[in-house]
Amino acid sequence: MTTSFTVNGRNYSPRNCPVVGICLDGSADDYLDAAMVRGRLPNLQRMAVAGWRGLARAQMPTFTNVNNTSIVTGAPPCVHGVGGNYFFDTSVGAEVMTNSASFLRADTIFPAAQLAGRRVAVVTAKDKLRDIFAAGLIERGGIAFSSERVKDAEVATHGIARVEDLVGPGPYIYSGEASVYVLKAGVALLESGLADFLYLSTTDFMQHTYPPEAEESLDFYAALDEQIGHLLRLGAIVGVTADHGMNAKQRPDGTPNVTYLESVLEQQFEAGFRVILPITDPHLVHHGALGSFAQVHLPPGSALAVDEVIEWVRSLPGVTEALDRETAARLMELPPDRMGDFVVCSGRDAVLGRTPEWHDLSQLKVGLRSHGGRYEEMVPLLFSAPLVSEYASRAKGDPRNFDLFDYLCNGIQPCTSPV
Amino acid sequence: MTTSFTVNGRNYSPRNCPVVGICLDGSADDYLDAAMVRGRLPNLQRMAVAGWRGLARAQMPTFTNVNNTSIVTGAPPCVHGVGGNYFFDTSVGAEVMTNSASFLRADTIFPAAQLAGRRVAVVTAKDKLRDIFAAGLIERGGIAFSSERVKDAEVATHGIARVEDLVGPGPYIYSGEASVYVLKAGVALLESGLADFLYLSTTDFMQHTYPPEAEESLDFYAALDEQIGHLLRLGAIVGVTADHGMNAKQRPDGTPNVTYLESVLEQQFEAGFRVILPITDPHLVHHGALGSFAQVHLPPGSALAVDEVIEWVRSLPGVTEALDRETAARLMELPPDRMGDFVVCSGRDAVLGRTPEWHDLSQLKVGLRSHGGRYEEMVPLLFSAPLVSEYASRAKGDPRNFDLFDYLCNGIQPCTSPV
Numbered sequence: 001m002t003t004s005f006t007v008n009g010r011n012y013s014p015r016n017c018p019v020v021g022i023c024l025d026g027s028a029d030d031y032l033d034a035a036m037v038r039g040r041l042p043n044l045q046r047m048a049v050a051g052w053r054g055l056a057r058a059q060m061p062t063f064t065n066v067n068n069t070s071i072v073t074g075a076p077p078c079v080h081g082v083g084g085n086y087f088f089d090t091s092v093g094a095e096v097m098t099n100s101a102s103f104l105r106a107d108t109i110f111p112a113a114q115l116a117g118r119r120v121a122v123v124t125a126k127d128k129l130r131d132i133f134a135a136g137l138i139e140r141g142g143i144a145f146s147s148e149r150v151k152d153a154e155v156a157t158h159g160i161a162r163v164e165d166l167v168g169p170g171p172y173i174y175s176g177e178a179s180v181y182v183l184k185a186g187v188a189l190l191e192s193g194l195a196d197f198l199y200l201s202t203t204d205f206m207q208h209t210y211p212p213e214a215e216e217s218l219d220f221y222a223a224l225d226e227q228i229g230h231l232l233r234l235g236a237i238v239g240v241t242a243d244h245g246m247n248a249k250q251r252p253d254g255t256p257n258v259t260y261l262e263s264v265l266e267q268q269f270e271a272g273f274r275v276i277l278p279i280t281d282p283h284l285v286h287h288g289a290l291g292s293f294a295q296v297h298l299p300p301g302s303a304l305a306v307d308e309v310i311e312w313v314r315s316l317p318g319v320t321e322a323l324d325r326e327t328a329a330r331l332m333e334l335p336p337d338r339m340g341d342f343v344v345c346s347g348r349d350a351v352l353g354r355t356p357e358w359h360d361l362s363q364l365k366v367g368l369r370s371h372g373g374r375y376e377e378m379v380p381l382l383f384s385a386p387l388v389s390e391y392a393s394r395a396k397g398d399p400r401n402f403d404l405f406d407y408l409c410n411g412i413q414p415c416t417s418p419v
Numbered sequence: 420m421t422t423s424f425t426v427n428g429r430n431y432s433p434r435n436c437p438v439v440g441i442c443l444d445g446s447a448d449d450y451l452d453a454a455m456v457r458g459r460l461p462n463l464q465r466m467a468v469a470g471w472r473g474l475a476r477a478q479m480p481t482f483t484n485v486n487n488t489s490i491v492t493g494a495p496p497c498v499h500g501v502g503g504n505y506f507f508d509t510s511v512g513a514e515v516m517t518n519s520a521s522f523l524r525a526d527t528i529f530p531a532a533q534l535a536g537r538r539v540a541v542v543t544a545k546d547k548l549r550d551i552f553a554a555g556l557i558e559r560g561g562i563a564f565s566s567e568r569v570k571d572a573e574v575a576t577h578g579i580a581r582v583e584d585l586v587g588p589g590p591y592i593y594s595g596e597a598s599v600y601v602l603k604a605g606v607a608l609l610e611s612g613l614a615d616f617l618y619l620s621t622t623d624f625m626q627h628t629y630p631p632e633a634e635e636s637l638d639f640y641a642a643l644d645e646q647i648g649h650l651l652r653l654g655a656i657v658g659v660t661a662d663h664g665m666n667a668k669q670r671p672d673g674t675p676n677v678t679y680l681e682s683v684l685e686q687q688f689e690a691g692f693r694v695i696l697p698i699t700d701p702h703l704v705h706h707g708a709l710g711s712f713a714q715v716h717l718p719p720g721s722a723l724a725v726d727e728v729i730e731w732v733r734s735l736p737g738v739t740e741a742l743d744r745e746t747a748a749r750l751m752e753l754p755p756d757r758m759g760d761f762v763v764c765s766g767r768d769a770v771l772g773r774t775p776e777w778h779d780l781s782q783l784k785v786g787l788r789s790h791g792g793r794y795e796e797m798v799p800l801l802f803s804a805p806l807v808s809e810y811a812s813r814a815k816g817d818p819r820n821f822d823l824f825d826y827l828c829n830g831i832q833p834c835t836s837p838v
Binding site: 053251314331348374393397 | 448449455467468472473630669671672673676730733734739740746749750767768786793794797809812813815816817
């Protein structure tokens with residue numbers, strides 16, 4: 001019997017079934033559409049018809065760490081502190097990656113779920129997220145590991161060892177299998193009774209590489225769907241969302257459609273601008289660190305008026321929004337102390353860069369698909385059973401991807417197969 | 420044999436098949452998803468698999484006249500002049516509806532298509548659009564009528580008479596049949612040889628009234644799909660898009676989520692603000708004139724600084740963007756002389772109003788679903804055959820809904836059933 005628990009002002013009362021939240025990294029709704037219309041997603045299709053399917057609004061900027069952290073805390077970045085994969089820490093004067101729990105300003109829901117009597121397991125494809133997901137969890141008996149580094153898992157640090165004996169050989173991170181493995185691990189953990197409250201978070205290598213209608217994408221989603229079918233057959237309540245969408249960011253000739261912000265700002269104004277691209281992470285091969293969102297710091301000690309710079313930036317090709325720190329923090333619910341002086345978003349087909357030299361475009365072998373802006377904001381949200389009436393009403397407004405566990409615990413009609 | 424023709428700087432070289440462009444008013448992609456996943460759209464599903472399906476960006480503000488005019492001219496509002504269903508004409512000091520060809524600053528593609536040897540017919544559900552679609556067309560032998568006023572059609576004014584003998588009895592405008600009739604008319608015109616180059620534009624009464632998964636919506640889209648099947652069997656190249664999406668704009672309790680801009684501006688600053696809601700049209704029963712976009716005129720002779728007012732507006736609940744005229748005109752490609760001093764957009768679940776007294780919410784019997792802002796910007800785009808490689812590359816960037824006839828005429832692989 002699970003008791004309720006409260007985290008970041010939200011109460012969670014999960015039913016006595018296995019509960020599985022899934023974040024399919026980079027899953028623009030088009031990926032589900034393309035595979036579903038070809039009959040490749042029988043399980044997700046059944047969820048859409050017999051359960052609930054709609055669109056949820058992701059958290060701006062539409063990056064992996066920002067949205068995964070929002071999902072596991074049930075809160076926006078102004079609460080949890082992670083407003084990018086990467087930021088310029090003005091307190092120490094250094095650019096840092098937000099791949100550690102030390103950046104968290106709020107608890108995830110997992111330690112509280114574990115204390116409330118659930119057996120919690122979190123599996124991520126990218127090891128960079130593991131530390132955030134594991135915060136406070138392992139010492140309470142939970143499990144957290146990544147498919148990228150399955151061999152690293154030890155009981156003391158990950159709550160589990162010898163993962164490959166349970167799930168099979170660990171995959172290569174730049175593959176679809178890196179994500180399918182995450183769902184396979186969920187199935188194995190559920191089947192073995194090691195966990196009954198799971199968060200499974202995949203990686204978007206495939207979506208950065210292939211468009212929705214490519215055979216590779218169709219096969220990939222079919223493989224994910226197969227694992228979701230196993231979870232459903234094991235009696236789990238399943239919820240699926242994404243951290244962000246994905247769009248081609250290129251010109252008709254296939255070359256990346258980039259505006260190099262640091263270069264043009266220094267040419268127009270003065271030297272010393274610092275452009276932070278919060279898509280930056282250890283996995284640059286996907287996207288060359290090019291995304292549709294930037295934080296811009298004025299040159300240290302500059303006398304430039306930020307409003308004038310913003311006004312000029314708004315006229316740049318590809319730019320769709322430019323907002324001062326305070327306005328952006330309010331509209332996007334971001335932590336102001338981890339932001340630049342202003343933020344910039346670019347359009348559906350456009351990305352922002354620092355300088356041409358800073359980016360290695362030679363790694364982009366198959367064109368550029370990326371994310372980070374408003375055009376990757378709407379993502380799928382699916383549940384394996386219908387919503388109760390209160391949540392069905394709420395879902396007509398502005399459901400967020402980080403409401404995932406709220407819906408899973410409080411908003412789903414009773415399941416027929418209790419734990 | 421058709422010759423090519425050029426309109427507004429774009430060349431069109433249609434193949435010798437019937438060409439049919441369809442605008443399904445208010446068709447958020449969710450409507451297609453919900454019906455397709457339930458097997459209710461066999462013809463659109465075949466188009467998605469054997470032809471092409473993706474998302475296109477509609478024209479801001481996401482209203483009917485703006486987008487229909489963009490589709491029929493192949494150009495944005497800064498070229499064709501129609502930036503709303505409604506605007507404040509400062510030259511005469513009056514609020515006017517843009518339901519007449521006199522507002523057009525560019526030609527539609529239809530007279531040129533007719534001159535190039537095509538038999539052009541345009542059918543719209545709402546009569547308000549007919550005059551714009553018919554501009555220059557009837558005198559060149561084309562056809563244009565509305566399902567709202569089929570009985571009005573005369574050869575001299577509409578290029579056709581006795582439409583009900585050809586298509587059947589005219590429908591009631593507040594019905595799904597008002598839209599299905601538009602497609603039936605297209606089928607009849609094609610079948611009878613009266614036309615081979617068609618634009619069919621429906622109305623969004625159903626989408627304002629019912630969410631995607633409602634039985635009424637599923638039946639409605641199934642009926643549209645049936646007619647699209649007839650068009651395909653008649654050998655037409657078919658392209659389908661929408662003028663805008665549609666979202667619930669209400670609180671969890673079902674009441675409309677409105678910010679009354681004129682009221683709050685006058686309370687905060689001074690009397691005399693004029694808020695123009697460009698969704699306003701003769702069909703208020705759908706939406707009570709509440710949409711997610713507003714043009715705001717400062718009080719006449721006011722000494723207020725527009726930037727300060729904008730800054731304050733940005734802090735209002737539901738507001739997502741506020742931009743001065745010049746910036747909005749540039750970013751949204753709007754005609755500055757038909758705009759207010761600034762524009763305001765609201766979020767996925769929020770609408771903008773003038774004053775509580777100005778809106779008759781008693782007409783909103785089933786909750787408020789509406790459009791006008793960024794969250795109704797991405798719309799479906801489908802073609803009945805694969806794209807040629809140049810257009811397939813372009814479609815990876817930022818295809819627009821008003822590229823519809825460009826793709827239909829220049830971008831589709833050869834058809835097998837010539838006219």
